[in-house]
Amino acid sequence: MxxxxxxxxxxxxxxxxxxxxxxxxxxxxxxxxxxxxxxxxxxxxxxxxxxxxxxxxxxxxxxxxxxxxxxxxxxxxxxxxxxxxxxxxxxxxxxxxxxxxxxxxxxxxxxxxxxxxxxxxxxxxxxxxxxxxxxxxxxxxxxxxxxxxxxxxxxxxxxxxxxxxxxxxxxxxxWPDLPESEQIAPPSKATEPPVNEFDRTHIWESLSLTPREMHVVDMVLQGHSTESIARSLGVAPGTVKVHRRNIHHKLGIKSQAGLFARFIEIIEKRR
The missing domain is CATH 3.30.450.80 (Transcription factor LuxR-like, autoinducer-binding domain)
Structure with a gap:
């Protein structure tokens, strides 16, 4: 029973x-x-x-x-x-x-x-x-x-x-469809083109990084190692290390902790 x-x-x-x-x-x-x-x-x-x-x-x-x-x-x-x-x-x-x-x-x-x-x-x-x-x-x-x-x-x-x-x-x-969602970075002016909603790297545009550097930043913050990033981009690990050094120099940081702090700072400014 x-x-x-x-x-x-x-x-x-x-x-x-x-x-x-x-x-x-x-x-x-x-x-x-x-x-x-x-x-x-x-x-x-x-x-x-x-x-x-x-x-x-x-x-x-x-x-x-x-x-x-x-x-x-x-x-x-x-x-x-x-x-x-x-x-x-x-x-x-x-x-x-x-x-x-x-x-x-x-x-x-x-x-x-x-x-x-x-x-x-x-x-x-x-x-x-x-x-x-x-x-x-x-x-x-x-x-x-x-x-x-x-x-x-x-x-x-x-x-x-x-x-x-x-x-x-x-x-x-x-849930056949989703409710409307806010943009993380809505355009500040009506004349500006809308943000590509499927592109995460747009949040780094204000930092004067190249598209490849923005991609590297995104992957570093996710938790990818240098070797993992190199495989994803189809380049040598040494090339990724050069990108990371250039990024640290441009942002004035020395560690991943500094990079994450800059990420949080950017997000807070865009609210």
Missing amino acids: KGQSSRSDHFGDLAAVIGATRETEGYCFGEALISWLRRHVAFDHCVVFGYRGALRPPLLFETFSPAESHVFVALYQEGPYLLDPFHHAAVERKEGFWRMRELAPDRFYASEYFRSYYSQTRLAEEVGFFVPLAGKDAVVLSLMRLKASGPFGTADARLLRDMAPLVIELCRQR
Whole structure:
């Protein structure tokens, strides 16, 4: 009887999720979905963001307290999202279930972004369901486990990956398109051309860097090593080191910490 009751509860929860896709309030769907997911896998938090290139990502659902939301949502939306591996994967139209460790650059966990922002989340692991929408928009549903809970186990990750096709289709039914999102750097004058919403490097235009240097800056801040940047650009590591020296000289900085501080300074000026 216990197994039959559990099976009945499972299908009842799934029916509630499907029914909630027609609700106008996203939180009804979110609450129904996490209730169903928690029947299968334990996690501490869930957050859903919409992504549209470099534009500020709209929040679609969260389970945080107000204090937690300040770090996970408010601070994130102010600019750090531009360096988030999940943001980059969404813009690149990845689909399915992915673990942060599968998407993060080779030096992500030693990057200034990780030390200065991501470490504040106190997460043991973050995983996500990536949902490309019509056009170039995307939705990412993230599940998080705090350090006190430990990372997702291999069996949990395998089960979530198996559940991905259903979760993705449910999210598409609930969020077929995204609400309007603010630009990180709206044009200051009506005569200026609009910012390319899918280009992250435009935030460095005020620093007199070359296009290649802006690309290098973007990859360094994401957490790519010199070798990783060289492979991406198809150049020798020594060439990347020259670009990095030139960047440091132009910006008057001596370290990645100084580069990240300049990034935050630019973001704050563009609010």
